[in-house]
Amino acid sequence: xxxxxxxxRGTGSRQTGAPTIADVAQLAGVSxxxxxRVINGENNVREATRAAVREAIQRLDYAPNRAARSLxxxxxxxxxxxxxxxxxxxxxxxxxxxxxxxxxxDIQLVVQxxxxxxxxxxxxxxxxxxxxxxxxLPPPLCDSPLVLDVLLAARVPTVVVATSSAPxxxxxxxxxxxxxxxxxxxxxxALGHQRVGFITGNPNLTASExxxxxxxxALTGAGLTIDEALIARGLFSYRSGLDATEELLDIxxxxxxxxxxxxxxxxxxxxxxxxxxxxxxxxLTVVGFDDSTLATTIWPELTTIHQPIxxxxxxxxxxxxxxxxxxxxxPTASAPGLVLDHTLVxxxxxxxxxxxxxxxxx
Amino acid sequence: xxxxxxxxRGTGSRQTGAPTIADVAQLAGVSxxxxxRVINGENNVREATRAAVREAIQRLDYAPNRAARSLxxxxxxxxxxxxxxxxxxxxxxxxxxxxxxxxxxDIQLVVQxxxxxxxxxxxxxxxxxxxxxxxxLPPPLCDSPLVLDVLLAARVPTVVVATSSAPxxxxxxxxxxxxxxxxxxxxxxALGHQRVGFITGNPNLTASExxxxxxxxALTGAGLTIDEALIARGLFSYRSGLDATEELLDIxxxxxxxxxxxxxxxxxxxxxxxxxxxxxxxxLTVVGFDDSTLATTIWPELTTIHQPIxxxxxxxxxxxxxxxxxxxxxPTASAPGLVLDHTLVxxxxxxxxxxxxxxxxx
DNA sequence: GAAAATGCTGATAGCGTTCTCAGCCACCGG
DNA sequence: CCGGTGGCTGAGAACGCTATCAGCATTTTC
Numbered sequence: 001x002x003x004x005x006x007x008x009r010g011t012g013s014r015q016t017g018a019p020t021i022a023d024v025a026q027l028a029g030v031s032x033x034x035x036x037r038v039i040n041g042e043n044n045v046r047e048a049t050r051a052a053v054r055e056a057i058q059r060l061d062y063a064p065n066r067a068a069r070s071l072x073x074x075x076x077x078x079x080x081x082x083x084x085x086x087x088x089x090x091x092x093x094x095x096x097x098x099x100x101x102x103x104x105x106d107i108q109l110v111v112q113x114x115x116x117x118x119x120x121x122x123x124x125x126x127x128x129x130x131x132x133x134x135x136x137l138p139p140p141l142c143d144s145p146l147v148l149d150v151l152l153a154a155r156v157p158t159v160v161v162a163t164s165s166a167p168x169x170x171x172x173x174x175x176x177x178x179x180x181x182x183x184x185x186x187x188x189x190a191l192g193h194q195r196v197g198f199i200t201g202n203p204n205l206t207a208s209e210x211x212x213x214x215x216x217x218a219l220t221g222a223g224l225t226i227d228e229a230l231i232a233r234g235l236f237s238y239r240s241g242l243d244a245t246e247e248l249l250d251i252x253x254x255x256x257x258x259x260x261x262x263x264x265x266x267x268x269x270x271x272x273x274x275x276x277x278x279x280x281x282x283x284l285t286v287v288g289f290d291d292s293t294l295a296t297t298i299w300p301e302l303t304t305i306h307q308p309i310x311x312x313x314x315x316x317x318x319x320x321x322x323x324x325x326x327x328x329x330x331p332t333a334s335a336p337g338l339v340l341d342h343t344l345v346x347x348x349x350x351x352x353x354x355x356x357x358x359x360x361x362x
Numbered sequence: 363x364x365x366x367x368x369x370x371r372g373t374g375s376r377q378t379g380a381p382t383i384a385d386v387a388q389l390a391g392v393s394x395x396x397x398x399r400v401i402n403g404e405n406n407v408r409e410a411t412r413a414a415v416r417e418a419i420q421r422l423d424y425a426p427n428r429a430a431r432s433l434x435x436x437x438x439x440x441x442x443x444x445x446x447x448x449x450x451x452x453x454x455x456x457x458x459x460x461x462x463x464x465x466x467x468d469i470q471l472v473v474q475x476x477x478x479x480x481x482x483x484x485x486x487x488x489x490x491x492x493x494x495x496x497x498x499l500p501p502p503l504c505d506s507p508l509v510l511d512v513l514l515a516a517r518v519p520t521v522v523v524a525t526s527s528a529p530x531x532x533x534x535x536x537x538x539x540x541x542x543x544x545x546x547x548x549x550x551x552a553l554g555h556q557r558v559g560f561i562t563g564n565p566n567l568t569a570s571e572x573x574x575x576x577x578x579x580a581l582t583g584a585g586l587t588i589d590e591a592l593i594a595r596g597l598f599s600y601r602s603g604l605d606a607t608e609e610l611l612d613i614x615x616x617x618x619x620x621x622x623x624x625x626x627x628x629x630x631x632x633x634x635x636x637x638x639x640x641x642x643x644x645x646l647t648v649v650g651f652d653d654s655t656l657a658t659t660i661w662p663e664l665t666t667i668h669q670p671i672x673x674x675x676x677x678x679x680x681x682x683x684x685x686x687x688x689x690x691x692x693p694t695a696s697a698p699g700l701v702l703d704h705t706l707v708x709x710x711x712x713x714x715x716x717x718x719x720x721x722x723x724x
Numbered sequence: 725g726a727a728a729a730t731g732c733t734g735a736t737a738g739c740g741t742t743c744t745c746a747g748c749c750a751c752c753g754g
Numbered sequence: 755c756c757g758g759t760g761g762c763t764g765a766g767a768a769c770g771c772t773a774t775c776a777g778c779a780t781t782t783t784c
Contacts, residue, residue, distance in 0.1 A: 020769090020770055020771085021770065021771065021772095022770080022771095030733080030734085031733065031734045031735075032734090032770090032771080032772090033733075033734060033735085033772080033773095034732090034733060034734075036771070036772060037732095037733090037772095039771095040772085044731065044732060044733090045732070045733085046731085046732065046733090049732080049733085064770085064771075065433070065769085065770050065771070066429075066432075066470075067428075067429045067430070067431075067432040067433035067769085067770080067771090068429075068433050068739090068769070068770030068771040068772090069429075069770080069771055069772075070429040070739095070771090071427070071429040071430050071433050071739050071740065071741085071769090071770080071771070071772090072738080072739055072770075072771040072772040072773080087450075087655075088449075088450045088451040088454045088455075088654075088655050089450040089451075089454075091450075091454045092450045092451075092453045092454035092457065093450075095454060095457050095458075095461075096457075096473065096475070099457075099461075099471070099473050100473070103470070103471075103472055103473075108465070109461070109465075110465055111458060111461050111462070111465075113458070237659070238659045238660065239659070239661065242661070264659075271633065271636075274633070274636070274637055275636050275637070292450075293450050297599070297600045297601070297626075298600065299601065299604070382739095382740055382741085383740065383741065383742095384740080392763075392764085393763065393764045393765075394740090394741080394742090394764085395742080395743090395763070395764055395765085396762085396763060396764075398741070398742060398743095399762095399763090401741095402742085406761065406762060406763090407762070407763085408761085408762065408763090411762080411763085426740080426741075427739085427740050427741070428741095429739085429740080429741090430739070430740030430741040430742085430769090431740080431741055431742075432741090432769095433739090433740080433741070433742090433769050433770065433771085434740075434741040434742040434743075434768075434769055435741075435742055435743085435769085
């Protein structure tokens with residue numbers, strides 16, 4: 001009877017055909033309970049036993065049945081994803097990543113929109129009240145003190161994404177915005193640009209400050225003084241990018257390169273440049289940040305910083321489940337932080353400046 | 363004992379506190395099985411009994427436990443969502459709608475990307491092999507014969523979205539693209555435009571044909587002859603829109619209005635117009651289709667056809683679950699079709715033509 | 725060296741629903 | 755009046771998992 005790995009099923013119509021925990025237990029020569037322990041990563045199982053169970057799981061290609069699991073009391077993990085109005089491109093990448101990761105575990109993702117008009121705190125409260133196990137906050141909500149306060153008060157495990165600072169007890173996934181912005185600025189300086197304009201992002205987001213700081217770092221690092229006239233305020237929106245670009249190109253000594261804090265605004269810079277008859281990158285170099293799809297749909301394609309959005313949201317889901325588990329064992333466990341890598345993607349929107357920079361308008 | 367509606371629970375830690383089917387049964391004075399029958403809308407329950415059960419359900423505010431349900435029914439529903447490369451805006455709206463609907467039921471959504479490079483049929487086959495209960499196909503895959511053939515052959519219940527024709531046995535959710543395009547064209551004619559340019563979409567999608575047909579309908583309906591020079595070929599992409607617009611504006615008698623088959627291409631038309639120094643809508647009216655976020659981010663905001671994307675994907679999920687249920691009872695059940703309403707959204711990109719249309723260039 | 729603590733494992737009892745099958749009743753035709 | 759038929763209902767067994775608690779070695783403690 002020991003060789004009976006593949007049991008014959010299929011007489012009863014209710015059989016699903018998928019292997020169950022009992023099949024695994026039988027193959028591994030242990031009880032179902034032990035298998036359950038291995039699956040749930042409990043630490044009171046002997047290493048040898050654990051290995052045998054793992055092997056059996058592998059061989060049978062076993063996956064736990066969600067329904068049974070949550071029914072039996074291990075309460076289906078439900079994670080909330082509270083978003084407001086990021087760009088569509090960001091949101092879809094973010095959703096894809098988190099969905100994928102959630103699908104891997106037995107995690108249910110509850111996606112909730114918080115419209116700009118609504119009171120953020122109320123929406124957050126409602127979400128918490130609906131009995132979620134944890135919450136993921138992509139930008140721009142990741143920097144909303146109101147929302148964070150609600151979540152901290154409710155003691156709901158939370159992970160913020162793409163912000164540079166998180167309160168204690170809240171997990172964080174991000175890239176190093178400052179280093180990335182610095183690298184991009186240094187790239188522009190290396191091309192020979194002397195006057196590099198910068199368009200900031202929404203001041204409510206810490207990422208905006210970080211990127212600006214990176215820009216300043218690079219200039220200072222190169223021994224240049226910072227001309228505040230070259231720093232225009234934007235809000236991450238296309239529209240704000242239009243205004244900021246007009247502003248930058250209207251100053252006495254306009255920049256030969258513009259570094260926008262995101263691709264939407266960079267696209268706006270390109271649009272303004274074109275409207276003014278300037279060639280990009282011939283007359284004006286424009287670079288962005290994020291590497292959203294917009295970066296490759298417009299012409300010329302944007303040189304930008306690639307931010308692994310899907311990986312970040314995936315990591316956020318992972319981090320949150322880890323936090324949940326850690327918290328069950330030790331309610332005072334602290335929250336981790338994770339910084340992922342960025343890359344500078346060079347495309348067609350940057351070039352060395354023309355010979356006599358700034359001589360044009362004279 | 364009859365007054366004991368609210369039972370005291372909460373001693374055992376596994377108790378959830380929510381009323382169960384047994385509570386309802388007890389209150390209604392029937393067995394759990396009868397309650398189950400009422401819940402599932404089976405017709406072999408006496409009307410009086412049914413009413414009593416309904417009443418009990420109301421009083422207890424009972425809601426069936428999803429986990430238990432799917433466990434007992436062996437029917438955890440898993441739906442696949444196979445997408446390729448629609449616009450980010452479309453995808454995120456689509457995901458949001460379907461996720462929301464899936465969350466309402468106990469449905470798991472498996473989202474799978476089919477990259478353009480890969481063989482669609484293979485990806486579809488792999489998806490089918492992974493044991494999904496049904497598949498949703500948003501554009502552009504909804505019009506891929508290869509994918510549809512695989513799904514039909516595997517007899518996997520499928521719903522296509524935003525295509526005008528579905529093979530027998532495949533459900534369909536869409537809007538009336540033809541009527542919408544006709545309405546938009548009639549709107550332009552009503553404004554006084556005599557020469558209305560049209561940019562077609564990707565010829566592989568039936569929606570493109572439908573929109574073109576609607577354009578033709580309107581012109582023919584108004585007693586105008588159709589000038590084929592006013593119809594430029596596009597592919598739904600921004601880039602293709604640039605080329606098509608150049609083409610339209612270069613003909614001998616250029617149009618005073620351009621109707622692009624989607625917003626991306628309309629945005630491209632606006633960009634080209636601006637580059638040529640034309641004011642929109644002063645010198646050129648530009649209208650789009652879809653009402654993607656792009657429509658409201660660019661300047662001027664686009665007059666367009668609003669397509670309820672999230673509602674469509676929601677409806678697709680609903681339809682698929684209905685199909686699954688119907689099929690269980692009667693394997694030969696046919697697939698339904700559903701047409702949702704569209705709306706013409708008027709913004710700032712359309713206006714009456716200048717006095718002497720076409721006299722400009724002379 | 726006995727008693728108590730610890731580490732690992734398994735038997736059993738649920739979790740809340742639906743499915744199967746059997747039973748009851750009323751009605752029908754012969 | 756009997757067997758058959760069909761409508762309605764209920765008892766009990768799944769469904770696949772985890773919680774609980776008991777049991778057995780093995781240590782540790784006094």
